[in-house]
Amino acid sequence: MRSQSKLVFGFGGGEAEGAADMTALLGGKGANLAEMSRLGLEVPPGFTITTEVCTRFNANDGAVPEQLADQVAAALKVVERQAGAVFGDAGNPLLLSVRSGSRASMPGMMDTVLNLGLNDATVEGLARRSGDARFAYDCYRRFVQMYGDVVLGLDHHGFEEIIARRKEARALRLDTELDADDWREIVALYKRRVDSELGVPFPQDAEVQLRDAVAAVFRSWVNQRAVTYRRLNLIPDDWGTAVTVQAMVFGNMGEDCATGVAFSRNPSTGARALFGEFLANAQGEDVVAGLRTPQPLDRGGGAAGLSLEERLPGVYTRLTETMAWLEAHYRDMQDVEFTVQNGRLYFLQTRTGKRTAAAALKIAVEMVEEGLIDRREALRRIEPESLERLLHPTLDPAAERNVLARGLAASPGAACGRLVLNADDAEARARDGEDVILARIETSPEDIHGMHAARGILTARGGMTSHAAVVARGMGRPCVSGAGDLVIDYAAGTASAGGVTLSTGDVVTIDGGTGEIMQGRVPTVQPELAETFWRLMAWTDTVRALRVRTNAETPAEARLAREFGAEGIGLCRTEHMFFGDDRILAFRRMIMSETEEERRAALAEILPMQRRDFVALFEIMAGLPVTVRLLDPPLHEFLPRDAGALAEIAREIGKPPAEVERRAERIQEVNPMLGHRGCRLGLSHPEIYEMQAQAIFEAAVAGGAPVALEIMIPLAATRRELELLAARIGTVADRVAADTGKRPCYLIGTMIELPRACLRADELAEVAEFFSFGTNDLTQTAYGISRDDSGLFLDRYLDLGILARDPFVTLDPDGVGELMSIAAERGRRVRSGLKLGICGEHGGDPASVRFCHAIGIDYVSCSPYRVPVARLAAAQAALETEGGSTMSQRGPSGS
Numbered sequence: 023m024r025s026q027s028k029l030v031f032g033f034g035g036g037e038a039e040g041a042a043d044m045t046a047l048l049g050g051k052g053a054n055l056a057e058m059s060r061l062g063l064e065v066p067p068g069f070t071i072t073t074e075v076c077t078r079f080n081a082n083d084g085a086v087p088e089q090l091a092d093q094v095a096a097a098l099k100v101v102e103r104q105a106g107a108v109f110g111d112a113g114n115p116l117l118l119s120v121r122s123g124s125r126a127s128m129p130g131m132m133d134t135v136l137n138l139g140l141n142d143a144t145v146e147g148l149a150r151r152s153g154d155a156r157f158a159y160d161c162y163r164r165f166v167q168m169y170g171d172v173v174l175g176l177d178h179h180g181f182e183e184i185i186a187r188r189k190e191a192r193a194l195r196l197d198t199e200l201d202a203d204d205w206r207e208i209v210a211l212y213k214r215r216v217d218s219e220l221g222v223p224f225p226q227d228a229e230v231q232l233r234d235a236v237a238a239v240f241r242s243w244v245n246q247r248a249v250t251y252r253r254l255n256l257i258p259d260d261w262g263t264a265v266t267v268q269a270m271v272f273g274n275m276g277e278d279c280a281t282g283v284a285f286s287r288n289p290s291t292g293a294r295a296l297f298g299e300f301l302a303n304a305q306g307e308d309v310v311a312g313l314r315t316p317q318p319l320d321r322g323g324g325a326a327g328l329s330l331e332e333r334l335p336g337v338y339t340r341l342t343e344t345m346a347w348l349e350a351h352y353r354d355m356q357d358v359e360f361t362v363q364n365g366r367l368y369f370l371q372t373r374t375g376k377r378t379a380a381a382a383l384k385i386a387v388e389m390v391e392e393g394l395i396d397r398r399e400a401l402r403r404i405e406p407e408s409l410e411r412l413l414h415p416t417l418d419p420a421a422e423r424n425v426l427a428r429g430l431a432a433s434p435g436a437a438c439g440r441l442v443l444n445a446d447d448a449e450a451r452a453r454d455g456e457d458v459i460l461a462r463i464e465t466s467p468e469d470i471h472g473m474h475a476a477r478g479i480l481t482a483r484g485g486m487t488s489h490a491a492v493v494a495r496g497m498g499r500p501c502v503s504g505a506g507d508l509v510i511d512y513a514a515g516t517a518s519a520g521g522v523t524l525s526t527g528d529v530v531t532i533d534g535g536t537g538e539i540m541q542g543r544v545p546t547v548q549p550e551l552a553e554t555f556w557r558l559m560a561w562t563d564t565v566r567a568l569r570v571r572t573n574a575e576t577p578a579e580a581r582l583a584r585e586f587g588a589e590g591i592g593l594c595r596t597e598h599m600f601f602g603d604d605r606i607l608a609f610r611r612m613i614m615s616e617t618e619e620e621r622r623a624a625l626a627e628i629l630p631m632q633r634r635d636f637v638a639l640f641e642i643m644a645g646l647p648v649t650v651r652l653l654d655p656p657l658h659e660f661l662p663r664d665a666g667a668l669a670e671i672a673r674e675i676g677k678p679p680a681e682v683e684r685r686a687e688r689i690q691e692v693n694p695m696l697g698h699r700g701c702r703l704g705l706s707h708p709e710i711y712e713m714q715a716q717a718i719f720e721a722a723v724a725g726g727a728p729v730a731l732e733i734m735i736p737l738a739a740t741r742r743e744l745e746l747l748a749a750r751i752g753t754v755a756d757r758v759a760a761d762t763g764k765r766p767c768y769l770i771g772t773m774i775e776l777p778r779a780c781l782r783a784d785e786l787a788e789v790a791e792f793f794s795f796g797t798n799d800l801t802q803t804a805y806g807i808s809r810d811d812s813g814l815f816l817d818r819y820l821d822l823g824i825l826a827r828d829p830f831v832t833l834d835p836d837g838v839g840e841l842m843s844i845a846a847e848r849g850r851r852v853r854s855g856l857k858l859g860i861c862g863e864h865g866g867d868p869a870s871v872r873f874c875h876a877i878g879i880d881y882v883s884c885s886p887y888r889v890p891v892a893r894l895a896a897a898q899a900a901l902e903t904e905g906g907s908t909m910s911q912r913g914p915s916g917s
């Protein structure tokens with residue numbers, strides 16, 4: 023990073039040294055405050071210390087550049103002038119907020135300190151100037167509590183206990199019932215706690231407070247929850263956070279004061295209407311903390327209290343107008359934080375609002391219609407991964423629901439799982455393969471790993487913008503928040519409502535679209551997709567160069583994939599066709615055969631089943647390409663391991679148990695992934711591939727539908743393997759032609775799954791008419807990491823930064839990717855029309871799709887639900903290389 027000598031950027035009073043495009047240096051918050059200030063919006067004056075200072079601070083053990091103190095002092099002078107108050111002055115004190123803000127939004131992950139500058143003297147000044155001692159001491163205790171937690175590292179529960187004890191002693195229920203003397207006393211007890219736990223008094227010097235709070239915010243960039251969040255969201259560690267220091271405005275100074283959040287469109291549904299909530303007479307953290315239930319902005323929002331529109335109509339109108347204006351300025355949905363101090367509206371933050379996948383889609387497509395953005399921009403704005411969330415099942419509307427309680431519909435989608443009440447438990451159970459619903463009274467950033475592991479999130483407290491709601495929407499997890507009737511008892515491990523008590527481990531279902539919480543499992547149905555989804559999908563097809571096929575074996579999968587726009591089958595794993603109850607027996611008999619004759623007899627039984635399967639697939643694909651891969655897995659995968667199950671098989675197939683056990687033992691391998699599988703199987707037992715080829719060809723010539731047939735040989739490393747197998751397949755084709763009078767048309771190709779195959783791709787391409795990169799195996803063989811065992815240590819590799827991403831999820835562009843590039847180049851050198859595809863799991867991963875586009879692959883193939891993801895990712899890849907190629911301009915072989 024180039025080092026900047028300017029470390030502090032001021033804003034306020036209609037001016038600013040920064041602007042919206044400076045998020046890398048000023049963070050999102052700092053850059054947009056500067057922008058709003060330039061635009062003449064009411065923004066409390068302040069300044070932003072750059073992300074670069076943070077990076078240096080964390081790299082140099084807390085040291086900051088020498089010039090920082092002078093630059094901060096100078097910026098503070100400007101703020102004092104604009105705010106008309108003096109920092110640390112007992113008569114007219116300026117109070118500050120100190121807040122984090124990185125380039126990417128990381129809600130709640132880093133720290134904030136409000137009301138900074140208060141001490142025993144300035145609190146009296148604040149009381150005098152505001153004419154409200156209760157307010158002043160409430161601010162002071164909030165400050166000591168936040169500073170104590172964030173800067174001094176004292177657990178916040180200890181402070182809350184002090185308040186609870188005071189309320190108990192005074193027989194009061196709510197914080198709002200505490201008076202000035204109560205807060206004064208509480209502040210004294212807070213300070214005593216600091217003194218006794220740390221052995222030093224609470225700092226009274228405002229400058230020391232500021233210096234240490236800034237340092238604490240920098241440090242919060244590397245706290246565990248922020249590090250975890252960055253890893254989950256692929257945010258680079260070296261971005262750092264900026265710190266924005268800003269004059270406080272008070273939403274808690276009386277009944278004409280308020281604080282809230284507003285979205286220019288509904289972040290859950292995408293509907294074009296102001297959406298948000300606020301609390302009257304409250305400070306910002308009260309909204310997020312969920313201790314009081316916020317009220318809606320609009321009249322008719324359904325809540326008990328007065329809406330902002332009713333309570334402060336002038337403010338409401340100004341807010342509505344400004345939101346529309348900000349949205350037009352940024353050309354995207356905005357999410358603002360605002361505070362109303364004595365009837366005056368201030369903006370504390372604006373950012374591009376997080377939204378659900380459904381909302382993102384609706385907003386992008388509608389903004390095109392409104393002329394705010396063009397189609398390309400709409401395509402760029404949708405995260406491909408998010409589409410998959412729209413496709414998954416929702417609760418069956420016809421199913422009976424045993425509704426226990428209701429909360430807010432905070433993040434849509436249905437989830438079902440076992441109830442857990444803490445994040446660690448959620449993570450541990452999820453790791454063991456259980457689906458869990460994480461229920462908390464309220465969530466906090468410490469819960470982030472459990473929220474990620476859970477299928478759904480449920481809270482008893484908190485609004486639509488509470489931590490749980492915001493984070494769940496961002497993660498795409500269904501969430502019901504603020505279910506006030508639900509009583510969660512951590513100690514007892516229970517959640518109760520309506521006279522029913524659920525224990526940890528009981529099954530619950532939540533519907534994040536309605537806010538319902540249900541006992542037991544509720545069946546789900548496939549959701550109807552919004553018209554905007556299909557429109558966006560159609561737009562992808564006008565820009566992408568890559569074709570998108572699917573990996574499918576069953577008619578149901580093939581049909582689903584077609585609906586999602588698959589342009590053929592890129593991988594039909596024929597071994598999966600034998601998993602059905604009616605098939606497995608014949609297949610096991612084939613495996614158990616000791617002689618070729620026996621095996622041929624068993625295969626003859628399988629042949630008609632295979633043929634029927636292919637006829638069905640070809641019909642569904644109606645002339646599109648279908649790549650059939652010949653049998654690949656190690657044979658013993660079809661046999662269970664324990665003796666009881668083997669005896670059962672022996673009985674089923676009519677062989678003595680001892681014989682079956684002997685055979686099972688003989689075909690057992692030490693390292694099956696590198697053993698007797700793929701084309702090796704086809705070469706040692708030629709009758710298997712012959713049967714498969716016969717079934718495929720007979721289906722192709724017999725079926726009513728035409729098919730662009732591609733027969734694929736797995737795990738080849740040498741030309742000779744391909745030559746031998748291609749010749750045998752050719753012989754079968756001749757036989758079928760002779761028997762039926764119709765010559766099957768097909769291409770013969772190979773999977774590229776071994777480094778040797780990549781390096782000798784020119785030789786392979788002399789036989790193969792197409793290559794399909796089997797990147798699951800290619801990753802395994804390139805790294806020498808077992809696909810099946812990588813889970814044992816891969817997390818550690820990610821933690822240590824040895825790997826940036828799991829290479830089995832996202833293609834390793836440097837190693838595996840280079841092998842692919844070599845194979846593509848060498849293969850096409852020999853056969854210019856060589857068709858190239860990818861059918862490993864990476865075919866549906868957006869970053870990998872981008873890579874495939876870059877090296878000129880013709881198509882990607884992925885599971886049906888990922889087809890829309892791949893279509894959009896392919897479109898985005900084409901847009902990235904703009905000016906770019908379109909389907910009609912590119913690729914020698916089209917599909």
Ligand code: PEP
Nearest residue numbers: 796797798799800861862
């Ligand atoms: C692959 O290896 O990438 C592949 C698609 O084949 P399979 O996963 O069936 O081994």
Ligand code: MG
Nearest residue numbers: 775796798799
């Ligand atoms: Mg493979």
